[in-house]
Amino acid sequence: MASSLTVANVDAGYAAVRVLEDVSLRVDAGETVALLGTNGNGKSTLMKCIMGIVRPSAGSITATIDGTAHELIGLSTEAIVDLGIAFVPEGRRLFPKQSVLENLQLGAYRPKARAELQRNLDFCFETFPRLKERKGQLAGSMSGGEQQMLALARALMSAPRILLIDEPSVGLAPLLVSRTIDKIKELKEGFDLTVLMAEQNFTQAIRIADRGYVIVHGRIAFEGESAEALNNNDLIREFYLGA
């Protein structure tokens, strides 16, 4: 069943600082959409707005989960996650003093996910055999790449319909970046997800994205209806690829 996300005319910021201006985007059912932009342009802020961590001053954010529409603005973060929207935040935010397995079990806290715990755990261990080998290790002592995998797996343990990922590539070696991006595609297909992914790494993101938006200074500067459209855009050349 269809799950999608629509952001319409959102303004947001921190105290007196205005960060997002009139941002609109949509992620249709089953799509992977890339939110592209360099440092400080507002990618994380937009994701925080969707997750109820930052409250927009104007606009609306609607999620349709399995055919039912919900207005997200005004809901608490835990209520939004409980609807079936999972978020892998900047900095991963694992529980460093809990083991890998405990982190994954915490991911399934949502009542709807509890019943599926074993099945989702098996799937995560199958996708990330490394996590299975290390399931007793404390999350805080894992390598950066392993932590990124754990963060992704933990988000999936909540059995989401929509997945938001903030810069999966950050801090990873080039080879690991492409492997992580491949894993996201694999997970998306395995769980039949709708995905919004913020990334600076344009070339990697575009490999798995169906469409993309470029955000510059808190505004959507370009909307690419396909990977090719993004690839051939002047703005991207200018802002992104430095050409």
Added chain:
Amino acid sequence: MNAILSGLLLGGFYAAVSIGVAISFGMLDIVNIAHPAFILLGSYAAFIGNTVFGIDPILAAIIAMPLFYLLGMLVYQVYYVAFERRDDQSLRGLSFFFGLLFITEVTLVMIFGVDYRLVQASYIGDKLTLGPLELPFRLLVPFLVSMITVVGLQLFLSRSFLGRAIQAVAQDQLALRLMAANPIRIKRIAFGLSIATAALGGAVLIIIQPVEPSIGREYIGRVFAICVLGGLGSFSGMVIAAVTLGVVETLTATLFGPSWSPAVSFGVLLITLAVRPNGILGR
């Protein structure tokens, strides 16, 4: 030999009075120095149950536990609204719990006076003799109650969804929200549980020794020392620390006289922390 044994049993009792602090201080980062006052409240609950209704002190504590749980939730809610939410919990929060300690003590003095109170139970004077070993029930019952509580709580914390969230809540509240859990609710429940254990701790205290309203103060230092010694957040470490302290104190008292016990226990604390800064089993 019997000194070591009674030290072990005494350690079990220390674990019962420390487990609440192992939750509030060790897992929630709440410096509840009023915990011994709640323990005393538990002692007097057992006392009332025993003298007025004639029931076993442990049973009285079990009956009182739901009330203590609610009281704990209420105390946390006040603490949260007045201090934690404003992000300046450390010092002013400490004065809140100090005030709570003081108020509870004064209230107990007004109701029960300053006389020592004790409870009656058929087993209190008896002892179990195993060859050369003597196990007084007065120490054995508290030890068993304590171990059952520790094991039960440990299972709850490691096996249930709620328990795992309690263990994680002090590490990262936003991350917990992203798991669809409300951190304030989790902390409220956990603090309620920590105060509920004080009902049991109080009952075993009044079985071991007669109680008057100010003796809670004797336990503040000891209880926090046990939690730090064991490693914050670790129940098994806490039990090891409690038992170690029980044995060391009893041996010191037998060999050098009771006045040396506190000095030796804090000596043990300092030496352990010098060797293992995170405590015996700290993560």
